[in-house]
Amino acid sequence: MDRLANGSTVRRIGRRDCLAAVIVAATALGGLPALASELPMEPATKPERLVVRTWGGPWRTTYADSVAASFTAKTGIPVEFDVTDFNEVQVKIAQSVGAGTRPPVDVVLTIESMAYAAQVQGLSAPFDTAFIAAKDELGPLALPAGATNYVNVAAYSQPVVYDPKQVTLPDTMSWNDLFDPKYEGKLFVTNTFPSLLFPLAKAMGLDPAKDDLTPVFDKIAGLKANIGAAGDEEEFIAGIGAGEVSLGITLVGTAMEVEGLKWVVPTEGAVVSTESIYVAAGLPEDVNYWAQMFVAEALTAENQGKIAAGIAETPVNLKAPVPDFMKGDAAFPVTPEEIAKYGIVVPVDVEARNRDGWQAAYSAAIQR
Amino acid sequence: MAERYSGLRWRLIDGLIGAGRILRPGRLGRLQPYVLMLPAILLVSVLAVGLIYLGWLSIHAYDSFLMQQGGISAQQYLLLFEPPSGPFYQQTLLRTLLLSLTVTAGAVLLGLPLAYVIIRTPRRALRVTLLVLLLVPFLMGEIVRTFAWYLILANRGMAGWVAGLFGIEDGGLLGTPLGVFIGMMQVSTPLATLLIMPAMRRIDPNLERAAATLGASPARIWANVVIPLTWPGIVAAIVVVLLLNIAEYDMPAILGLGRLPFVANVIGDIYRLQQNLYLGSAFSLLLLVVSTLVVVLPGLLFLGWLRLRRRQRRMAA
Numbered sequence: 001m002d003r004l005a006n007g008s009t010v011r012r013i014g015r016r017d018c019l020a021a022v023i024v025a026a027t028a029l030g031g032l033p034a035l036a037s038e039l040p041m042e043p044a045t046k047p048e049r050l051v052v053r054t055w056g057g058p059w060r061t062t063y064a065d066s067v068a069a070s071f072t073a074k075t076g077i078p079v080e081f082d083v084t085d086f087n088e089v090q091v092k093i094a095q096s097v098g099a100g101t102r103p104p105v106d107v108v109l110t111i112e113s114m115a116y117a118a119q120v121q122g123l124s125a126p127f128d129t130a131f132i133a134a135k136d137e138l139g140p141l142a143l144p145a146g147a148t149n150y151v152n153v154a155a156y157s158q159p160v161v162y163d164p165k166q167v168t169l170p171d172t173m174s175w176n177d178l179f180d181p182k183y184e185g186k187l188f189v190t191n192t193f194p195s196l197l198f199p200l201a202k203a204m205g206l207d208p209a210k211d212d213l214t215p216v217f218d219k220i221a222g223l224k225a226n227i228g229a230a231g232d233e234e235e236f237i238a239g240i241g242a243g244e245v246s247l248g249i250t251l252v253g254t255a256m257e258v259e260g261l262k263w264v265v266p267t268e269g270a271v272v273s274t275e276s277i278y279v280a281a282g283l284p285e286d287v288n289y290w291a292q293m294f295v296a297e298a299l300t301a302e303n304q305g306k307i308a309a310g311i312a313e314t315p316v317n318l319k320a321p322v323p324d325f326m327k328g329d330a331a332f333p334v335t336p337e338e339i340a341k342y343g344i345v346v347p348v349d350v351e352a353r354n355r356d357g358w359q360a361a362y363s364a365a366i367q368r
Numbered sequence: 369m370a371e372r373y374s375g376l377r378w379r380l381i382d383g384l385i386g387a388g389r390i391l392r393p394g395r396l397g398r399l400q401p402y403v404l405m406l407p408a409i410l411l412v413s414v415l416a417v418g419l420i421y422l423g424w425l426s427i428h429a430y431d432s433f434l435m436q437q438g439g440i441s442a443q444q445y446l447l448l449f450e451p452p453s454g455p456f457y458q459q460t461l462l463r464t465l466l467l468s469l470t471v472t473a474g475a476v477l478l479g480l481p482l483a484y485v486i487i488r489t490p491r492r493a494l495r496v497t498l499l500v501l502l503l504v505p506f507l508m509g510e511i512v513r514t515f516a517w518y519l520i521l522a523n524r525g526m527a528g529w530v531a532g533l534f535g536i537e538d539g540g541l542l543g544t545p546l547g548v549f550i551g552m553m554q555v556s557t558p559l560a561t562l563l564i565m566p567a568m569r570r571i572d573p574n575l576e577r578a579a580a581t582l583g584a585s586p587a588r589i590w591a592n593v594v595i596p597l598t599w600p601g602i603v604a605a606i607v608v609v610l611l612l613n614i615a616e617y618d619m620p621a622i623l624g625l626g627r628l629p630f631v632a633n634v635i636g637d638i639y640r641l642q643q644n645l646y647l648g649s650a651f652s653l654l655l656l657v658v659s660t661l662v663v664v665l666p667g668l669l670f671l672g673w674l675r676l677r678r679r680q681r682r683m684a685a
Contacts, residue, residue, distance in 0.1 A: 087643055121435045191626060192641055228628035242522035245544055356432040359642045364456030368627050
């Protein structure tokens with residue numbers, strides 16, 4: 001340290017200081033590319049609008065009021081919704097990718113097994129997780145292993161739902177209890193296989209990833225006498241309203257649309273499935289950027305809370321406000337511990353790879 | 369002012385006549401029939417292209433997970449005929465054919481007297497009223513009509529209430545073949561009646577009077593006069609109603625509670641839930657072949673029987 005004529009002091013720069021400065025500068029310069037790779041460069045142009053494929057009803061309104069509203073507020077890009085059937089959208093995306101033109105939708109909301117299939121089929125674009133502001137807030141379902149092109153935005157389970165005015169179910173029951181003859185013609189089953197196939201496989205000690213599920217389909221065929229109706233959620237609501245069925249396997253969100261229904265998660269657990277969101281392949285670079293921004297926006301704690309309340313599905317962001325009706329309910333597992341205790345989670349690739357054959361076998365098993 | 373408008377009107381009429389002379393098909397000479405057939409040829413071509421495309425898909429292997437078409441293969445047809453899923457597809461096809469045939473038979477049997485009553489009703493106002501009542505089912509959408517039946521046939525609907533009067537609990541007809549039959553009959557019967565009516569209208573009432581004068585009973589008049597002369601209408605009704613029933617989607621889906629699917633429902637599920645357009649194409653073509661055989665074969669057999677009968681009569685004479 002040297003003292004100057006005016007009394008002030010100045011520090012002499014030594015070799016150690018030079019070395020430290022070089023290290024700091026090198027670290028800073030070295031860190032720049034790392035920073036750049038974390039957050040992609042914002043493109044100079046913005047699309048006129050973003051088109052998001054979703055389901056109709058509460059999905060459309062909920063996503064419009066939550067993710068789309070906050071996305072538009074932040075970016076100024078309006079969001080439009082397209083409720084075309086998923087299969088049609090996939091065919092159109094495939095045609096666009098083949099022709100090198102822009103797909104009719106930019107972002108797709110669907111179930112995870114379909115999103116996984118779209119990833120394998122090259123119909124979705126890789127998703128950069130750098131867009132997600134708070135990755136550490138996300139639970140284990142949000143970014144599953146092997147998911148490179150999509151994120152999961154909500155989870156739902158399918159327990160046994162019943163009308164207490166028509167039938168009484170014990171608080172502790174097994175999936176095997178559904179075979180009781182007292183439920184003859186009174187059971188509703190979904191027309192898609194996971195809700196019944198996987199719980200019965202677990203009850204029979206079979207692993208869908210390894211074992212032949214023929215015995216499970218044979219067991220489902222033994223349930224024919226009890227199955228009064230099969231279909232989508234709408235058919236369950238119509239069937240239980242008309243007194244055709246008294247109990248069924250369906251989404252709790254669907255059950256909540258009918259007053260007075262109750263539900264129970266059997267001891268083996270209930271299938272926990274996830275809804276996913278991804279960016280369509282073949283988009284122009286700037287559209288792809290903003291579409292990824294939209295996907296990330298769906299994972300913020302605030303929007304996750306709104307989605308949970310709007311469509312009665314559990315959030316995948318652990319910091320999201322959980323609606324009161326979900327708290328302490330085994331049908332709404334949120335934390336990893338709750339999912340392990342009450343949920344049956346089958347690897348998505350197993351479900352997606354076997355969808356065609358299992359669906360055919362399941363359809364055959366439940367029909368008269 | 370009136371003359372001015374009159375002149376304008378005549379100029380317009382002259383213009384239209386001039387345009388008609390240029391455009392009228394008569395100028396096309398020998399090409400005229402072919403030009404007039406062009407729209408029909410285009411329509412059939414579009415349908416043919418679609419069928420060829422379905423046929424092309426159906427003879428290829430397909431991996432629905434990878435969305436990849438394989439080589440030429442009988443894979444899709446084997447799936448329709450071999451276990452584990454083959455019996456389900458065959459059962460669905462059989463259910464579709466049996467219910468469709470039953471509904472068609474019921475619709476034609478009901479349509480014959482209905483058409484007769486409407487045509488032979490002497491008062492015009494009553495005849496028109498009956499005709500309008502016949503058309504009422506066509507004035508509403510099929511989904512609305514089906515859900516109306518859903519409410520009537522449900523356990524908590526009229527069917528359940530009537531069954532309850534006889535001490536039958538949960539006696540609704542939803543999810544039963546009878547429920548689907550009733551729903552399909554509501555559309556099929558008016559359609560069959562409308563198709564039978566033109567042929568029946570051409571019957572001279574004097575023929576029936578003459579038969580009655582000669583001592584024929586009403587049943588014999590029907591059997592020997594009305595039915596034979598209405599035959600072209602009956603055949604048209606059978607073909608149209610049967611083919612429409614075989615392709616039915618909403619009634620079996622909604623009134624069958626998802627447990628009595630027709631082929632159309634299963635094809636929809638194959639596409640929507642299994643994402644396998646190739647298997648769906650094979651099932652569509654199988655249905656097309658089977659339904660064509662069901663319609664054409666009895667027709668050919670019947671024509672053969674008619675020829676044989678005429679020959680026998682000639683020989684007897």
